[in-house]
Amino acid sequence: METGKMLLMIPGPTNTPERIMKAMERPIINHRGPAFHSLYKSILENLKYAFQTVNDVFPLTASGTGGVECAVGNIIAPGDKIITAHFGVFGERLREAAVRFGGKPVDVSAEWGEAPSLEKVKEALDENPDVKAIATVYNETSTGVTWRVIQELGKLSRQHDKIFIVDAISVLAGDRLPVDEWNVDICIAGSQKCLACPPGVSMVSISERAYTVLRENKYRPFYFDLESYRRFAYDRMETPFTPVLTLFYALDEALKFLKEEGLENRIERHRICAEAFYEAFDRAGLETLSKGENRSNTVIALWNPPGIDGEEMRKMAREVHGVAIGGGMGKLKGKCFRIGSMGIICQPYVSKTLKAVFNGLAKLGYSFPEEPSKIIAEVEAKLAERLSRLPPLHL
């Protein structure tokens, strides 16, 4: 059994700095009073910074999947066609959400661990000129694949006058995603990933084009009605329904923390730490699910080495080293393990995680091509040097 505080290296929730934990101790207030108005105003302003947008971004009292439900449900009415790109658990969830709203998905898929070709989306558009929207996961948390074609998909969406929905839950602030520049109409993020906030809030941005479309959809869900979020924000600086106030405090602090570090620096830190993981795992002879440019900045997914029980390694990491590592999801259960390299990821966390994984694998009989402690020492030295060029992290 795990006891005490674990290093959370699962792909969310991630480690939360003390300043954000402290923010949650603030007293419960009236969500229809002046103190809430200034809190909400601060959150809304700083969310625009995080999303690099001039559009509205609203925090929802919901998990990330609630944010996806919101995005899809506002746009898709029964009978509407939607191109859904999927290449993992979360892409399939997005597709399923569309089906539940009576949508007709046009599938663009790829093997898990890979990403579809852009060509397939173009074909789907040519064959289905009547689709209402294109929706995809940017960073597939179940496979560690980042589909780096969002800018191109945004252009395509604009050319064909389609609404473009991007699930960026596990990647916003961990990789490039200039929402306006890339023509993303609805972008979804989660609190418990690169923002280093506890789980419970998802954030959704909405372009003016998206508003025009969703206003025509009389079946959009009441709880997630973005027009209603807009009206309450503009008229009173309030949410339509009682928000998860404690998490709003945390999110406000997390966004201030992000601004202090700077979005570009935050992204760069994620990239550098992920590269350290990839370098160490490559040298150790471990195989990642994603290859080349699809490798994620935030989720590192690795196949269990032949003959090695990954679940046993994860258990040892948890119990011996106090490091929580994610397992495989869906059809990958028992076949791979996943590391969340997010939020306040830094050299000591990378080192500790590498040590936990390597020690576990060694104990289970994995044969390293070179001395694992040497790999760690060299990788962490290089990592520290690279991070030293970024502003210091203040937790």
Added chain:
Amino acid sequence: METGKMLLMIPGPTNTPERIMKAMERPIINHRGPAFHSLYKSILENLKYAFQTVNDVFPLTASGTGGVECAVGNIIAPGDKIITAHFGVFGERLREAAVRFGGKPVDVSAEWGEAPSLEKVKEALDENPDVKAIATVYNETSTGVTWRVIQELGKLSRQHDKIFIVDAISVLAGDRLPVDEWNVDICIAGSQKCLACPPGVSMVSISERAYTVLRENKYRPFYFDLESYRRFAYDRMETPFTPVLTLFYALDEALKFLKEEGLENRIERHRICAEAFYEAFDRAGLETLSKGENRSNTVIALWNPPGIDGEEMRKMAREVHGVAIGGGMGKLKGKCFRIGSMGIICQPYVSKTLKAVFNGLAKLGYSFPEEPSKIIAEVEAKLAERLSRLPPLHL
């Protein structure tokens, strides 16, 4: 501007005891690991106690309105008819949620401040034998009306083989509601009301009859899919999506607190405190929206006295006395004020609130039929005496 800690006498969120605030400081953990499993197990068991049911009760990462969306969306598919009783803002929201799912509401309504007659529901059933469900708010937070016919409606629902949905968000644990005994198929509660927990979680109970119906509904919302909640709980003692962990800690503590006090004692305390408010306001010549047996145990709604600006009184209560009081909602905005008498409501809170309201009204020129301080002194003495027969409250 309000500063520091306010006494929250709005109809939710309500005051949170220190033990529940402290619970939220616990570290963020893996929601797919053993520590979460024992937390979730504890919550699920204690929710059955709070709802007086042997059925499943699940905590959702959502506001109360999300719980309503869940209840309605799991049952109502496009074209389904549903009897919706409404007599205030929250009843109208429930109706609107049904409309958004393509439901066809059969309206049973009453003037705000009143409740419909049971006869109207029977007529609606006779005229619409094909309705799939009957849905109502038990305690209408916008008017302070409790519709004390849930038991009869439950019998009717069972006789006619309809699913019975009850929005008990602002009343569960504050008034009688034995879910199984009264044949409630889906009951919705909120964390931030009589459970004295911060906002951000709603709880939904589901009968086996309701499961049978919802499994046939292929349009049930993905995020709020109760079958999925059931499967994840039964198979792994987990939630389908990352939960709002911090609030789960709070809810767990709040439910333990409830068990320690005892549900019957909790309800009795709410009743006694509400009666103290009603007695004081009656003696002061103020008029409540609800009359007689419709008077709520948890929300006391009062008309602004003729010529008195209720908003000004609320502002003074907030700024001079540090007491937050609710205003009118919807078409009652500016016409009434509302007191939430919930959660850890106790004699000192009642006294402080009465003082704030009476002082404000006096300053604004309201003429009391007798000395307000005398009313308070007598009411609070009687209240203290009545509460002394209940077990002491341990915050």
